Amino acid sequence: MKSIRRSTVMVVTVGALALGLALPAGTANASAYKTFTWKKGSTAGDCTMYSGGADWTAPTWTLYPDGTARFDATLTSLSGDDAWLMWAHLKDGNGALLADIRIPGSTSTKFVKNLPLAWPRKYRWLAEGRFDPSLYPLIKRMSLSKHC
Numbered sequence: 374m375k376s377i378r379r380s381t382v383m384v385v386t387v388g389a390l391a392l393g394l395a396l397p398a399g400t401a402n403a404s405a406y407k408t409f410t411w412k413k414g415s416t417a418g419d420c421t422m423y424s425g426g427a428d429w430t431a432p433t434w435t436l437y438p439d440g441t442a443r444f445d446a447t448l449t450s451l452s453g454d455d456a457w458l459m460w461a462h463l464k465d466g467n468g469a470l471l472a473d474i475r476i477p478g479s480t481s482t483k484f485v486k487n488l489p490l491a492w493p494r495k496y497r498w499l500a501e502g503r504f505d506p507s508l509y510p511l512i513k514r515m516s517l518s519k520h521c
Contacts, residue, residue, distance in 0.1 A: 407436045409515040419451040420488060420521030430497065434461055434474070434515055440506035442474050444484070446498045450521070453491035457521050459484045463504060464514040471511055474502035488521075 411432040414424040423446075425431030432446035448457055460482050461474040473482035486498045 405438055407509075407512060409434045409436075411517070415517070415519060416521075417457070417519045418455065418521035420455050420457050421449050421451075422457065422519070423447045423449070428495070432517075434502075436463075436504070436509065436512060438506060438509045440504050440509070442502035442504060444498065444500040444502065448486060448488060448496045448498055449492050449494065450488035450490075451492050453489060453494075455488040455521050457486045457488060457498075458519060459486075460518040461502065462516045462518065463508060463512050464516065465511050466513040468514060471508050472504055474504050477501055477503050 410425075411422075412424055415422045415432070422432050423429035429447040430445055433444070435443045435445075442461070444461070461484070463471045463474065465471055474484075475482045476484065484500050484502070486496060486500075488494075488496055
């Protein structure tokens with residue numbers, strides 16, 4: 374399991390209680406989300422998912438209370454003609470598995486990014502996912518499984 378940093382950000386605006394969350398008097402919750410960022414690089418075979426920096430986007434999953442999820446990362450392959458396979462695991466505060474994020478409109482939990490050309494080619498990976506929104510309050514950790 375890779376080291377992650379979890380941050381929860383809540384943007385509060387006046388007027389909407391669309392999510393039905395308790396808020397301080399006089400405000401309403403328009404948007405809330407949780408982000409999970411991997412601070413260390415990750416490799417599998419000839420593939421590398423970078424940890425961030427001037428030219429790299431640190432791998433980050435952003436989860437929303439409506440059950441949507443977005444992923445952003447930068448990858449490369451030493452040999453080319455590769456594919457990065459990834460499974461994103463949602464966990465509770467004790468590290469117990471709640472569910473895996475799945476591909477929208479599918480039951481598949483395997484995310485795939487093709488890496489046809491070798492280093493120095495960099496690939497930005499933007500992906501969308503879904504999970505059961507009833508799990509949102511329980512999600513405190515994430516882990517990733519990968520293969521190249």
